[in-house]
Amino acid sequence: MKKNLFLLSLLLMNVSVFAQATWIWYPGDYEIWLGNQMQNRRTERTTFMPPFWKLDSHYNLMDFHKEFILSQPEELELFVEGRYNVKLDGKILMGYPKRITVPAGKHKINLKVFNQDHVPAVFVRGKTIQSDASWRVTFEDKEWIDETGKASDQSGTTWLQAGSWNFNDPLVPPSQFKLNTKEENPVTVDKQAKSFLLDFGKETFGFLKLKGLTGKGNVRIYYGESKEEALATETCETTDFLEINQSAKRDSVMELTKAFRYVNVQFDGSVAIDGVSMLYEFLPVTERGGFRCSDEEINKIYDVALYTLHLNTREFFIDGIKRDRWIWSGDASQSYLMNYYSFFDSPSVARTMLALRGKDPVTSHINTIMDYTFYWFISIYDYYQFTGDKAFIQQFYPRMKSLMDYCLTRRNKNGLLEGLSGDWVFIDWAEGLSKKGEVSFEQLLFARSLETMALCAGIVNHTEDASQYAQLAKEVKGKLFQYYWNSEKHALVHSRVDGVSTPHVTRYANMFAVFFDYLNSAQKQEVKQHVLLNNQVPKITTPYMRFYELEALCALGEQPYVTKEMKDYWGGMLKLGATSFWEEYNPDKKGAEHYAMYGREFGKSLCHAWGASPLYLLGKYYLGVKPTAPAYQTYLIEPNLGGLQWIEGKVPTPQGEVEVYCSAKEIKVTGAAGTGTLRFKSKKKPTSKQGEIRSTGAGLYEMTIEKGKSYRVSYSL
């Protein structure tokens, strides 16, 4: 009776009591599983195109547990993906319980779940007990019993905190995850007797929907990111071919998503179609960042960049929406940075990093690419800095370490890395770029990765590891300057082959050395003049490496130059009608030449995440906001007009947005998160009613920005 009353009161209680319960799993496993699902969805003209690297799987047998103290008995509802059993205080319960009552007192509940197809996951809901990240999980509980039935009391088991995301509905388990969709209509329709040519007005992504489809015959659908592609029925990259035989009208939604602006629908026989729309598919994220300025072209670039990033922010940060729809570490590492200045969607960063890393044993570089392994390391430290998610490093330090072990075993006799059999030394898509021997760019990323390892080892209190990695980083960095710095060239040279440094200079290592702060002031100026602003050094044509090139220039205070470059390069794509930014852009090409790549007429992706870098540059180097301690506990605001009359915008932090306005006369700032420092130059003595301005040198000033407070500074640029 008492129990029933309790149950009744439980049912009558407000739903918010249950707000914390969420589906949980082994951390990283769902990310790997979902990554497999997504990366094996790529098709090209009906042909299946899976990745060429090893894909891992979730652990199929999982133990979840939680210890707790109850002041009164509690009814728990159990939802499980997989075959399972339940133990209360080590005693196994009969069958597959869906509801159990836990008595008052100290207790321990274990759920053990097997699932080969999907990730073992549980959702537990009670008045006070809910499944969440505080639960512990392991893939080997090692709980054997002796001949008397006594369980082993020792344990060699590593328990991690459970992984979770936002699956807060017990009836929608993780395996059923789908992105959101929204129906959208074409802006123009060219309808003929046996065809539709549709223009959705801008690059988009989703499921095409044929409305009121009926009759008997074939439907052939040709998708195009450009009109040329949609019309090129023999060479467009993606298609859908259907055989129809239905008497009643029915809406038909395509099975797989496609990227397109234009769609060419052709049909024959007695097939009739009332109209065509599409289900736009997207990850719901919040536009927390923002940027506006006095230049409308820059504002347009920002908007198109944001849209480009959003289209590529999906189950994971992907490279491009037409192809590959795989997760590439180099591409993703840029998306993370752009994301910190726009959506600040941390789960998307963590998901992507976990899917990329996969599991041990390591049998190749991430995506098979040496540089992409290093971006993975470097991104983790960025992630910690921006989000303060220490648990991520604590949980995955072993995976960081084993990946670094892989790199360390591949060093040559000089302690440097060169491409061994099976290693792709990528760097950039650039014709004739040498990958031979010990490339300086790879050593530089290697050194930075070792520094990241040292920092992360410190975070997890592995002091011995920390000092070893620091020492290794120092050695590699030392060799970088010993072997590659050429004082006649005023630059790091590209590579060493057979122990001899080549005289060839490329931009890659030099621009990274700037914003990694590996160069002294003199070297920075040398690199600026002799590499970055030197047209004799081979130009960069991908937005991918333009990201870093412009970041280096910004770090050197060359924002006005960068503004011009941005307008030329991204503005150049806009002038060609781009509604999202491209995988590659060469202003020298003409017309449909722009669409070709990989030896294919429409091989190029016209919506590539790495094309969205202005998001990052404008937030970090114009609004000038960046963390100087994890989770923005401390941060800097160093606005730079970059030749614009005024700029304003928002930069998200884990706790609210930092707001910045800047003109030549006035700076306005609202603080968020921890403690900010506004830093600026002024010709005259600046004034503010809201706080104290400190002079920090000739014409240099600083002001402390507190959380939630707004400040206005009068100054003179």
Add this chain to the structure above:
Amino acid sequence: MKKNLFLLSLLLMNVSVFAQATWIWYPGDYEIWLGNQMQNRRTERTTFMPPFWKLDSHYNLMDFHKEFILSQPEELELFVEGRYNVKLDGKILMGYPKRITVPAGKHKINLKVFNQDHVPAVFVRGKTIQSDASWRVTFEDKEWIDETGKASDQSGTTWLQAGSWNFNDPLVPPSQFKLNTKEENPVTVDKQAKSFLLDFGKETFGFLKLKGLTGKGNVRIYYGESKEEALATETCETTDFLEINQSAKRDSVMELTKAFRYVNVQFDGSVAIDGVSMLYEFLPVTERGGFRCSDEEINKIYDVALYTLHLNTREFFIDGIKRDRWIWSGDASQSYLMNYYSFFDSPSVARTMLALRGKDPVTSHINTIMDYTFYWFISIYDYYQFTGDKAFIQQFYPRMKSLMDYCLTRRNKNGLLEGLSGDWVFIDWAEGLSKKGEVSFEQLLFARSLETMALCAGIVNHTEDASQYAQLAKEVKGKLFQYYWNSEKHALVHSRVDGVSTPHVTRYANMFAVFFDYLNSAQKQEVKQHVLLNNQVPKITTPYMRFYELEALCALGEQPYVTKEMKDYWGGMLKLGATSFWEEYNPDKKGAEHYAMYGREFGKSLCHAWGASPLYLLGKYYLGVKPTAPAYQTYLIEPNLGGLQWIEGKVPTPQGEVEVYCSAKEIKVTGAAGTGTLRFKSKKKPTSKQGEIRSTGAGLYEMTIEKGKSYRVSYSL
């Protein structure tokens, strides 16, 4: 036209043309997947009971390829488990082709398959091209393309030979595998108004079938390996509970297999059942070995042992059919040896070893048990010796090595192994057996495992590894005698704790040291007298360790003593009505006490593979047949009557059976495989018309036995 004629002739051709085509996969992957299926089928009274160690998964993305030269064009049929694409000579074909034509000339075909749920597998059938173990497979092809579309021409990819078994029907893919079944009826039925009590006459295994089931109500089924268990509705180990509501009569087969001799079926409401039978489930194997002798009790023991082994020879060699139905390395290693003297079903051995090993990284001992890791190593060398399957060692040497690496990293400062956190030091089910400190038994198995590694490293031409492992083995073996041999005790002592050798003597290390030939002749005699034949040393009560105890005695020529022990111990179980041999037998217990274990009334398994050891002992030490080189290229026949008047039997080899008859006056032998050597003692000069008998010492004789030839020797024992 030509093509159609070709196709027609292909279809008209005899099926035998296609005989070689078989489903293929990544070696070891199907075994792991099937192991997961089987080991997660265990239930106890409706509760799911999965293993407590890590289970691995198949690689979900697989590339299969084959290069070949065709004298004329050939049509290939493709069957695939998973989403796939096909490349011919590196060029990808459209869609999901089911039939392709390969032109004459030199060609390469690749199939790339993704499957998360099941093992990626392919079946390719043409006139000359068939999928088989000659195909190559990899989980990472690393075939990237550059910006011009050119594929990488270097490769860091390891290609292995495809795995296969006997899936020769394209329409029955590996994921659909089921063991065979055969309907069987109870020998007695006690039918009451609302119940059936059935006796199937002997221990059996399969799906219970309720015939002509109808009505509304509950059916409760209680299974028993003993009648007591079937009647103990509250404590029997396995049950099925059904709710019935059906108006028409229907046969109903239970979903999961059970082990039983007796079944107690109870029902209520309006439920009616016409009768009950069962579908006996089994792996079809051939009884290639055989044994008969002058003692009918021994013959009965042999028959019951063979049945016990067969019941436990399933998807894999399992421990027992009631529980755990998991794969245990220690149990399986005995089944392998018994199998070599009965079914000689090599695929079952390979499957079991692969499922046990799983994949890297190694995170615990096999089954969490230190000794079970070592049995795995030792079994591999046995497997090679009996079957000559060198490819197994070539393919899986890396997995041997990484498992040994795991062991090597767990050595203590003395270079020895003791149970660390998470290690189960099992040895045997024996009350009060100490597992503390450095147990001699574990060091002995460790030394033998290192010797196996040295041998296998040699087989795969890793000469450096081979010498390192040989050196390590020597060191561990040296310490074994230095630390544990106690000349006052005339034995190896049980353990060392805190650097001090204990004075306690157990049988384990001593009996293994005998048949590993680690002892000199004097030590062997000491161990025989002071350990093996000494009642003061704690007795062994499990058939598991009796296996090795009796093997040691046989190796010392004590067959007459072993005959007596066999009759006492196994004969003892038969006298208690056993129809299969038990997990444990203690003659001191009475009645239903025999059925209890693990603190549960019917916890003991009455059909345990390790109970079948007479199969091995009688084949190897009575018929006396054993290989002295891989695959019986050379072998020994050394018959031993063991106090019996006559023995006769067959021992399987990869090529036919060796047949042996022996009495005190006559030996008859038929050779198989390579070259045998018959070795025997005789008081008088032996004679044979079929071959030349060599004298090899005082009363010792040898004779060469050729393949397929029969020999008869007159002698005098």
